[in-house]
Amino acid sequence: MVERQMERNVQKNGLVNLVAAVVIFIAAFVLTCYVNSLAGQGCSIFLGLGALVAFASWFQMRLEENERLEKLEVEELARTRGDSTLFESKDAEVFPARRAREQFEKFFVPGFAVLLFLLEAGGAWLLWHWVAKTTNAVAPDLAMTSLSLFGIFALLLFLLGRFSVTIARLENHRLLRPGANFLLAGAYICLVTALGSAGVEAKFPRADFYLARVLCVLLGVMAVEMLVTLLLEIYRPRVKGKVARPIYDSRLTGLLAQPESLFTTAAQALDYQFGFKVSETWVFQLLQRSLPVLFLAQLAVLLLSTCVVFIEPGEQGVLERFGRLDTGRPVLNPGAHLLWPWPMDKVYRYRTGQIQMFDVGFTPDPQSEKLRTILWTVVHTKEEVNFLVGSAAPTTITNQSANNSDLLKVAPVGLIDVSVPVQFQITNVLDWAYNNADPTNLLQDLATRATIHYLAGVDLNHVLSHGRLEAAQDLRERIQADANRHRLGAKIIFVGVQDIHPPVKVAGDYEKVVAATQERIAATNNAAADAIRTNALASAQAFADVNQARASRTRTELAAFARADLFTNQIAAYEAAPSVYRQRAYYQMFPQATANARKYILLVTNTHDVVIFDLEDKIRADLLNMNMPSSSRNSTSP
Amino acid sequence: MKRNLLIIIVGAVLVVIFALLLFTFQVRQSEVAVVTTFGRITGPPCQPGLHLKWPWPIQQVYKFDERIQDFQDKFSENFTADNITLIMSIYVGWRISDAPAFLNSFKDGSVSAAQSQLQSMLTSAKSAVVGSNSLSAFVNADPKQLKFDQIQNEIEQAVRDELQTNNYGIQIEFLGIKKLGLPASVTEAVFTRMKSERNILISQAQNEGAAEAIKITANANRQASETLADAQAQATRIEGEGVAEAAKTLPIFQENPDLAVFLLRIGAVQQALNQNATLIFDQHMPPFDLFQDLPTNMPSH
Numbered sequence: 001m002v003e004r005q006m007e008r009n010v011q012k013n014g015l016v017n018l019v020a021a022v023v024i025f026i027a028a029f030v031l032t033c034y035v036n037s038l039a040g041q042g043c044s045i046f047l048g049l050g051a052l053v054a055f056a057s058w059f060q061m062r063l064e065e066n067e068r069l070e071k072l073e074v075e076e077l078a079r080t081r082g083d084s085t086l087f088e089s090k091d092a093e094v095f096p097a098r099r100a101r102e103q104f105e106k107f108f109v110p111g112f113a114v115l116l117f118l119l120e121a122g123g124a125w126l127l128w129h130w131v132a133k134t135t136n137a138v139a140p141d142l143a144m145t146s147l148s149l150f151g152i153f154a155l156l157l158f159l160l161g162r163f164s165v166t167i168a169r170l171e172n173h174r175l176l177r178p179g180a181n182f183l184l185a186g187a188y189i190c191l192v193t194a195l196g197s198a199g200v201e202a203k204f205p206r207a208d209f210y211l212a213r214v215l216c217v218l219l220g221v222m223a224v225e226m227l228v229t230l231l232l233e234i235y236r237p238r239v240k241g242k243v244a245r246p247i248y249d250s251r252l253t254g255l256l257a258q259p260e261s262l263f264t265t266a267a268q269a270l271d272y273q274f275g276f277k278v279s280e281t282w283v284f285q286l287l288q289r290s291l292p293v294l295f296l297a298q299l300a301v302l303l304l305s306t307c308v309v310f311i312e313p314g315e316q317g318v319l320e321r322f323g324r325l326d327t328g329r330p331v332l333n334p335g336a337h338l339l340w341p342w343p344m345d346k347v348y349r350y351r352t353g354q355i356q357m358f359d360v361g362f363t364p365d366p367q368s369e370k371l372r373t374i375l376w377t378v379v380h381t382k383e384e385v386n387f388l389v390g391s392a393a394p395t396t397i398t399n400q401s402a403n404n405s406d407l408l409k410v411a412p413v414g415l416i417d418v419s420v421p422v423q424f425q426i427t428n429v430l431d432w433a434y435n436n437a438d439p440t441n442l443l444q445d446l447a448t449r450a451t452i453h454y455l456a457g458v459d460l461n462h463v464l465s466h467g468r469l470e471a472a473q474d475l476r477e478r479i480q481a482d483a484n485r486h487r488l489g490a491k492i493i494f495v496g497v498q499d500i501h502p503p504v505k506v507a508g509d510y511e512k513v514v515a516a517t518q519e520r521i522a523a524t525n526n527a528a529a530d531a532i533r534t535n536a537l538a539s540a541q542a543f544a545d546v547n548q549a550r551a552s553r554t555r556t557e558l559a560a561f562a563r564a565d566l567f568t569n570q571i572a573a574y575e576a577a578p579s580v581y582r583q584r585a586y587y588q589m590f591p592q593a594t595a596n597a598r599k600y601i602l603l604v605t606n607t608h609d610v611v612i613f614d615l616e617d618k619i620r621a622d623l624l625n626m627n628m629p630s631s632s633r634n635s636t637s638p
Numbered sequence: 639m640k641r642n643l644l645i646i647i648v649g650a651v652l653v654v655i656f657a658l659l660l661f662t663f664q665v666r667q668s669e670v671a672v673v674t675t676f677g678r679i680t681g682p683p684c685q686p687g688l689h690l691k692w693p694w695p696i697q698q699v700y701k702f703d704e705r706i707q708d709f710q711d712k713f714s715e716n717f718t719a720d721n722i723t724l725i726m727s728i729y730v731g732w733r734i735s736d737a738p739a740f741l742n743s744f745k746d747g748s749v750s751a752a753q754s755q756l757q758s759m760l761t762s763a764k765s766a767v768v769g770s771n772s773l774s775a776f777v778n779a780d781p782k783q784l785k786f787d788q789i790q791n792e793i794e795q796a797v798r799d800e801l802q803t804n805n806y807g808i809q810i811e812f813l814g815i816k817k818l819g820l821p822a823s824v825t826e827a828v829f830t831r832m833k834s835e836r837n838i839l840i841s842q843a844q845n846e847g848a849a850e851a852i853k854i855t856a857n858a859n860r861q862a863s864e865t866l867a868d869a870q871a872q873a874t875r876i877e878g879e880g881v882a883e884a885a886k887t888l889p890i891f892q893e894n895p896d897l898a899v900f901l902l903r904i905g906a907v908q909q910a911l912n913q914n915a916t917l918i919f920d921q922h923m924p925p926f927d928l929f930q931d932l933p934t935n936m937p938s939h
Contacts, residue, residue: 415832534858
């Protein structure tokens, strides 16, 4: 009678496990969909598998109970009739419950194990790919809901699973074990999922993702274990009367549910290794007994550690109690501070002392920063932004287009690349933390807007040359004014307009202008040099001409006077012998005057002959008269 | 027994913790929360602090960041009044001013849905304002003609009007132009124009240099010519003075003109026969008349 009562209790426990597993599976699935938890998806699959296992074991329990009742009835009948042959009969019609149980174990259980394998393997594969693709994650607002509900699921499953596991150790309660193991392991997985949500709440949004990946791996390992169990089941020796372990009773799940079994195994191994009962020493037993306490103490220390905060130099913290700014000490300066434990007090740190920096107009390139020479014509940042800038057209163009109204309608714009590093410091941490959701980004927006606004209203050439310093100062004032207007609580320390240049594509043309200007100066300088030479030579030539004229004048005068003196003397000689003097002068002159002339003297008297003279000049007499050297070295001149 | 007591205590503590997490919620200093009971908004928005609630799914808490949130719209292309394409992006600082209205307007109080709505409004307002202004209002070397602030105000006002018409629970705090650019093809054209301007300056420098060089050379040549001409004139004058001085000796020659003329003729002949002359004489020409009495091959008459 007691045995019958116990059997009914086992069935009741199995049914409670089944109902609990189904309810918590549905609740966990709905919660997972609501909070978008990736780890919750894996947890739901695990709980669903647990519900299936609980159902199968409960059903098998019912079949065994029916078989047992059938056996009792047959025994009672045989005792009444005094005939034992009925008991020995093996006819299926006599033992339908036993046959049903045998059929169930023969066909349903292997088929169910295959189904479990497929669900585990398929669940692992689908979840792995879904986690890789999805962008869903636990919303920070829902993290606390997820944390608390999964925590409650874990607690419920733990209490129920722990109770069932303890009962399952009793004789004839073995079928409670598969479901109980799943409940207990499900409790731990729910706890881990809750910790993932706690990670999201603690600003580690990827914690949920990584946990989902771990659960995928766990499902995969369970699938492999199920496949191996199925294969081994084929070759398992069947011993009559020995009760077999159900195939769907996963040993891995059992290990997850009762990790202390590992402890027992380790203790046995130590006993065997050392040759005495290590597991019975006081140290080992103290360790075994105190392990849960140590675990709880660890958790307590973790919680206590949230009661102290150390603010580093250069930082300030903002203290919130239950979310509200603490009125007594809203700002924590560097040093140690005591707090109420999490989640009552929370501290948010900000780098108020440090000078922070961002860049407008370019993205620094670590490779380019190594360059020793920076040229306009070579890209030297990762990404340069072309800013629109006003462009006063050159005077030449303006003059030419003065009468062309169409050209005047379109304001000429230019493009320019500017690198503006902005350094700032947080001066009012409360303004910085509570006035804007993303103050750093806003400050960058303000700086970019100020840069665009400034450049849009200045001339390209002005800002490229002497307007640089003025631009830096102007930009700093503008950004500071904007930051003050938006109550950012920040001070602009430095704004530099560095590396301002035309875009790389046109930078070469700007250099050509400089080169042309130099060429222009060179051309004028060369012309000036030529002018100096021309004038100097002309001056010298003039001096020479004048002096030559002076010499000529002197020569003319002196020659005239000399000839006059000579003539005075010649008169006397002439008057002395006029005809002789004339003849003498003639014959003195004749040979000298005709010395270089060719002379032909005609002594003939007959005038009937024609005399032909070749009066051609000898051309290049020097060359034609030249003696050519002998062509042969050995030849001798005649 | 002791172990079971420990488990019960731990379980009780955990239950209390989870119950607290389920039945309470915190609102941060920077937040405001709206509580819904079975989907209906109940009570005024919760201010910062600790609050009680019924667990989900009875009550649900929606928390909203009350701080100014920064949103940047798309870098989109628009036509200006003078038919020039301009690409512009705007940043806008907005805040949730009415949390219940915000929750009603956007599913689950989604900030991304609100930003999508803002994007639509900004795109519309931006197109309208850009289309009514010429490019010179955005970019101009003359700051007086620049209407940067006015354009921003117009866009901001247009978005404000739209938000007031339909109560989205959103308020615009500020708005500014984040990016300003030209399409790639226009950018290339601007580069070409900038290059052409540089070419003008290059040509100006080079040709003006050549012109100045020519001017300098011409000026120098003129000065040289003047110098030489002056020198030659001076030389001519000097030579003339020499001739005049020499002419003073002429009366001496007048004392015997025949002799003077004879000497001049001799001098002239001497100079005339100096080079490359060919003279043909007959036997009557002195001194060759010496050859008259010499025997010849001529037949005698």
